[in-house]
Amino acid sequence: MTRSMQRVAEAVAGDPAGCAALTVTGLAERTGTSEATVVRTSRLLGYPGYRDLRLALAALAAQQAAGRAPAVTADIAVDDPIADVVTKLAREEQQCLADTAAGLDTSQVEAAVSALAAARRIDVYGIGASSLVGQDLVQKLLRIGLIAHAHADPHLAVTNAVQLRSGDVAIAITHSGRTTDVIEPLRVAFEHGATTVAITGRPDGEVAQYADLVLTTSTARESELRPAAMSSRTSQLLVVDCLFIGVAQRTYESAAPALAASYEALAHRHDPRPGHR
Amino acid sequence: MTRSMQRVAEAVAGDPAGCAALTVTGLAERTGTSEATVVRTSRLLGYPGYRDLRLALAALAAQQAAGRAPAVTADIAVDDPIADVVTKLAREEQQCLADTAAGLDTSQVEAAVSALAAARRIDVYGIGASSLVGQDLVQKLLRIGLIAHAHADPHLAVTNAVQLRSGDVAIAITHSGRTTDVIEPLRVAFEHGATTVAITGRPDGEVAQYADLVLTTSTARESELRPAAMSSRTSQLLVVDCLFIGVAQRTYESAAPALAASYEALAHRHDPRPGHR
């Protein structure tokens, strides 16, 4: 790659959208080179000529723009029509998922999965909205034959946490990381030697003090009409799903038949008439 | 828009990517028209000429491809490393949200929101994983001062459904649309004159027979390791969130203070020590 060709390549790489708007002559001028050089560069980049490079550039710019677009969603306003609400909400939750996936420490997930797969018993603590996430996890784990309990009652949770010992797993779910009702049982479990996991948006929060493993959920800002419950829940559920799938992978031999069996067991609860529309 | 111009426009709309690869002459031939017509069509579509339309087409194609890209995520395999699981799962759920948002009939949502906002009482039926979604909705509605109950017990649900009358709202959540335990109370509510809403992946399912309003959730395929519960739940939660926000908008005067109040009420449940560690 020669010097003037580099200049062209840099210009292209630096501002795909801008260059896509230029003709050969224009790009030659902007880079202080000749049209021939621009064409040669296009060839070097793997295109038959500048025309095709230009098309590719336009495509690239669009792709980048599309990738960034979801990030700029405006807040949901009181007077938004319902169609906008649907779109914005979907976008926000998508963004939330992306953020969570990006911010999740896979080695911590890995460790949590190992602990869960080998656990004698699993206790999950969650209050309010997080309680539903905990129940979701427990439902899933039960399905593949693990012994799991969800606790929404702080007193019972602590009472049960006392029973835990090394080899057991305790999971606390709290967005704020400061929900005492959830931290308390986790602390007890921690002190009794159980492997403790925190699913929280604040990895530096108090809950982390008693957690062997911390799984960080995205802390997307929340607006007036969109209280914490939504983004944190989406985020938490993703983490919970990852845990579940991880465990299902580890225990595939027993999990697969168990999943199939639970499906069978439910079949009769559905109206059996087929194709009745 | 004249006849031959329509042909060109159709070709362009039908296969943006393909047309982007064609020259004026090529597109003229493909559509059985002349180059002049192609240029004229480009003008009509708002571009200075065909060159620019072509660039826009390339950009559009790229955008579409980018949007669809997540859809091609491979299934999660038993031997996938945990990092892949996180990525794939996040993508799938994102796709699921996008599909749901796209497939949701906003007029139905609008109607459901109106009914909810005006309801004397709201009953929500859901079993299994859907039960958690129902609870989530109820939690939210309660927060903004509505009277809502979630029923996971089919017998109690029916018993309560008898109490419903015109002006009340009953919501059934079932992915399959055939969960008898959920359909039954909805039917009773329907027969007692309540406004009935179905949140289901099968708008043609039995549940729709007794639903005044049907909100369709995405029915993404599910793989062995990724049972129905996940995609349907993600989808259902989005719908539920939309309902909630819609209602919050409608009842903003009372909802906003209520949301603030519930937040205040929770504050003391969090460890008050600020900024520790």
Place this chain on the structure above:
DNA sequence: AGGAGGCATGAAAGTTTCCTTCAGGTCGCT
């Protein structure tokens, strides 16, 4: 029904953009 007007349409000419060739220059090597 017949004709006039307008308008859509494509062929061909014109213009821009793109590509290729070639001569001059620069850099590195001996």
Place this chain on the structure above:
DNA sequence: AGCGACCTGAAGGAAACTTTCATGCCTCCT
């Protein structure tokens, strides 16, 4: 310092794009 290889851009040629204009179709009026 001389030679050679290669980069570089100017100019010419090819292709793509645009415009013009004549033809013919359709429509509306009489």
